[in-house]
Amino acid sequence: MGIQFSKSKKIFKLDTLHTTYMIGLTTEGYVGHMYYGTRLQNIGGEYLLRTEEAPFTPSKNKREKSSFLDFFPMEYPTGGIGDYRESCLNVRNEDGCLGCEIHYVTHSIQKGKPSLKGLPASFGSDEDVMTLDITCIDNILQLKVILSYSVFEKQDIITRSIQVINQGKENLKLEKVYSSCLDLDNQNFEMITLHGSWARERHIQRGKIRYGKQMVSSARGESGHQEHPFIALVTPETTQDYGEVYGMHFVYSGNFIAQAELTQFDSVRMVMGIHQEEFCWNLTPKSSFQAPEVVLVYSNEGLGKMTRSLHDFYREHMIRSPYKHKKRPILINNWEATYFDFNTEKLLAIAKEAKKAGIEMLVMDDGWFGKRNSDNSSLGDWFVNEEKITSGLKSLVEQVNEIGLEFGIWFEPEMISPDSNLYKSHPEWAIQIPGREATQSREQYVLDLSNPVVVNYTYESVAKILRSAPISYVKWDMNRQLSDLGSAYLNKDSKQELFHRYVLGVYQLQEMLIHEFPYLLLENCSGGGARFDPGMLYYSPQIWCSDDTDAIERLKIQEGTALIYPLSTIGAHVSDCPNHSVGRITPFETRGHVALAGTFGYELDITKISEKERAMISKQVDMYHKYHELIREGDYYRIASWSENQHYDCWEVVSKDKKEALVTFVQVLGIPNSHSRKIKLKALNPHSYYQLEETGEIFSGELLVSAGFLIKGMWGDYQSKLYHFIEVDKFS
Numbered sequence: 023m024g025i026q027f028s029k030s031k032k033i034f035k036l037d038t039l040h041t042t043y044m045i046g047l048t049t050e051g052y053v054g055h056m057y058y059g060t061r062l063q064n065i066g067g068e069y070l071l072r073t074e075e076a077p078f079t080p081s082k083n084k085r086e087k088s089s090f091l092d093f094f095p096m097e098y099p100t101g102g103i104g105d106y107r108e109s110c111l112n113v114r115n116e117d118g119c120l121g122c123e124i125h126y127v128t129h130s131i132q133k134g135k136p137s138l139k140g141l142p143a144s145f146g147s148d149e150d151v152m153t154l155d156i157t158c159i160d161n162i163l164q165l166k167v168i169l170s171y172s173v174f175e176k177q178d179i180i181t182r183s184i185q186v187i188n189q190g191k192e193n194l195k196l197e198k199v200y201s202s203c204l205d206l207d208n209q210n211f212e213m214i215t216l217h218g219s220w221a222r223e224r225h226i227q228r229g230k231i232r233y234g235k236q237m238v239s240s241a242r243g244e245s246g247h248q249e250h251p252f253i254a255l256v257t258p259e260t261t262q263d264y265g266e267v268y269g270m271h272f273v274y275s276g277n278f279i280a281q282a283e284l285t286q287f288d289s290v291r292m293v294m295g296i297h298q299e300e301f302c303w304n305l306t307p308k309s310s311f312q313a314p315e316v317v318l319v320y321s322n323e324g325l326g327k328m329t330r331s332l333h334d335f336y337r338e339h340m341i342r343s344p345y346k347h348k349k350r351p352i353l354i355n356n357w358e359a360t361y362f363d364f365n366t367e368k369l370l371a372i373a374k375e376a377k378k379a380g381i382e383m384l385v386m387d388d389g390w391f392g393k394r395n396s397d398n399s400s401l402g403d404w405f406v407n408e409e410k411i412t413s414g415l416k417s418l419v420e421q422v423n424e425i426g427l428e429f430g431i432w433f434e435p436e437m438i439s440p441d442s443n444l445y446k447s448h449p450e451w452a453i454q455i456p457g458r459e460a461t462q463s464r465e466q467y468v469l470d471l472s473n474p475v476v477v478n479y480t481y482e483s484v485a486k487i488l489r490s491a492p493i494s495y496v497k498w499d500m501n502r503q504l505s506d507l508g509s510a511y512l513n514k515d516s517k518q519e520l521f522h523r524y525v526l527g528v529y530q531l532q533e534m535l536i537h538e539f540p541y542l543l544l545e546n547c548s549g550g551g552a553r554f555d556p557g558m559l560y561y562s563p564q565i566w567c568s569d570d571t572d573a574i575e576r577l578k579i580q581e582g583t584a585l586i587y588p589l590s591t592i593g594a595h596v597s598d599c600p601n602h603s604v605g606r607i608t609p610f611e612t613r614g615h616v617a618l619a620g621t622f623g624y625e626l627d628i629t630k631i632s633e634k635e636r637a638m639i640s641k642q643v644d645m646y647h648k649y650h651e652l653i654r655e656g657d658y659y660r661i662a663s664w665s666e667n668q669h670y671d672c673w674e675v676v677s678k679d680k681k682e683a684l685v686t687f688v689q690v691l692g693i694p695n696s697h698s699r700k701i702k703l704k705a706l707n708p709h710s711y712y713q714l715e716e717t718g719e720i721f722s723g724e725l726l727v728s729a730g731f732l733i734k735g736m737w738g739d740y741q742s743k744l745y746h747f748i749e750v751d752k753f754s
């Protein structure tokens with residue numbers, strides 16, 4: 023089980039419960055990809071490397087070395103030597119030449135998984151995970167490359183990462199260091215990615231791959247609204263329940279590339295790593311570079327199985343927060359309620375009403391510091407604006423606590439406004455190119471987090487506030503992407519390290535924060551959901567999913583997000599109508615049902631909504647208390663997608679023991695002259711009976727799964743219903 027090596031066959035076999043990954047070594051020491059797919063019993067299948075077919079390996083046919091390199095399924099292809107497909111590692115020597123070729127030297131297999139210095143990464147005990155390190159070398163450059171594979175057996179996940187070590191005497195430049203490669207034979211693959219924009223994050227996109235390279239990427243300094251560090255190749259027949267899926271997901275919050283390349287020989291090279299644009303790392307003698315981790319997932323039971331593998335994996339092996347298996351407080355955030363126009367009185371009035379409705383935390387959003395009354399000033403001046411928070415922060419927090427609510431606060435620590443005290447005293451701390459007017463975005467610049475002094479200053483500014491009052495929650499925002507890549511700190515030879523060093527600075531800040539405040543509930547955010555990635559989950563158990571809180575827009579956003587992230591991580595709130603992003607009016611109930619498939623909370627002025635809606639909040643609070651555990655810990659099944667059928671959306675969460683299931687049905691558009699709609703439930707025990715709590719009706723599990731359940735009585739657009747099925751002893 024776990025990881026085996028056959029010395030005679032020169033094959034590594036990595037097994038999870040349902041999958042096998044095999045790596046083979048050629049006589050020359052090339053490390054080849056043999057197989058990734060359904061679990062195999064035995065180790066073997068050397069022929070899969072095709073080294074007995076012409077053009078043969080270089081030791082048998084040196085004349086055609088390039089033909090070999092351009093065809094052989096490489097575990098980690100290097101650039102400049104004749105593999106013309108996308109390379110993963112490009113190294114330039116002191117002479118200015120690009121070329122690197124690596125061969126196997128040794129390997130080690132160990133229980134557990136070492137952490138990756140300075141980077142977020144999955145973790146597990148010796149019982150949960152095993153790690154294989156394959157050490158390769160380029161003898162000319164004296165460059166050691168370690169290919170690491172960690173096998174999480176129960177979740178059917180394999181993670182990969184790369185470490186490059188300069189053992190020679192030359193200064194080397196790493197111009198590209200990707201983290202993962204998968205050379206597969208094409209199976210008429212289609213590619214699934216998640217694309218979006220501000221307020222439209224992570225919509226699912228699927229299309230057939232063509233010859234050549236197709237990719238999604240970010241060179242914005244963060245993972246971004248627009249494209250997502252995830253890629254899946256699926257067979258054409260793949261649905262939620264059937265077909266093959268090969269997925270890669272990047273544990274990184276900066277620039278990335280996720281690419282599939284269909285080659286002349288009908289193989290597909292799938293790669294993932296840090297984008298090479300404006301990336302170049304100086305690898306001085308004796309230094310090393312650690313590339314971030316990629317999560318690999320294979321399913322032969324459709325997308326649904328991939329989803330559940332990733333959900334289980336992130337819940338158990340990526341999120342560290344003590345909140346990961348705990349109920350999150352129901353919060354009310356004042357952003358859509360007041361925007362910048364608030365003061366102590368308004369906040370206390372919201373807190374009082376919120377308490378009456380059963381809400382558990384007040385979050386004070388943007389605008390409490392410096393002289394910030396709109397988004398054009400004060401970032402960096404993290405001291406309380408006592409014109410607004412008249413009694414001071416400590417007193418406000420204490421008053422909110424006395425009302426019976428916890429208190430949370432918003433920061434945007436990575437930024438600096440040109441109109442701020444901080445910029446006046448430290449203009450050189452902003453990322454800018456001297457002599458060129460820096461591009462503003464939301465009237466702000468980004469702090470140079472490659473500079474340790476800036477990191478420490480920023481940390482202290484945030485920590486000082488958190489030390490000053492009993493604050494339970496932080497929303498960590500980031501509202502612009504990077505441009506004008508100049509740094510007063512980095513010298514001219516290391517400017518191209520800025521993007522990556524910036525991300526390392528963000529990680530360092532958040533690591534310091536959770537170290538000093540281990541019980542703080544941290545929610546990451548980036549202009550909505552622009553930095554929703556597995557890297558951020560290592561620091562915060564939940565991430566604000568989108569600034570678009572419209573229940574109908576959220577269906578697509580949350581469907582795409584839940585394809586790869588557990589519901590417990592998805593920041594979702596009920597907001598006011600007409601919705602601030604689209605002007606749509608949806609029933610309060612539907613807004614609640616959609617937000618329930620996330621962390622749940624409110625984003626409205628509770629003092630201004632109708633009595634009827636306030637009463638509905640109390641009911642929704644009860645609903646959350648009833649279902650939070652099921653939603654946080656259960657298995658998620660996608661039943662229908664309105665972006666596919668244009669009419670309705672449906673998902674189900676089933677408890678691990680299959681004793682209860684919650685089905686959410688949203689009728690996006692009503693259809694005239696229609697009958698009840700039959701939906702087939704998933705994953706219930708066919709031999710059990712289930713009672714529908716709302717009506718008392720009892721159904722057999724097999725009937726609900728095979729024949730289906732009738733959704734009746736839906737009238738109108740944007741309507742929704744919850745159906746709660748509970749296992750009962752026997753049919754009565």
Ligand code: DGJ
Binds near residue numbers: 388499501548
């Ligand atoms: C963007 C966030 O996504 C919003 O929720 C809000 O916090 C604003 N920033 C505040 O500027």
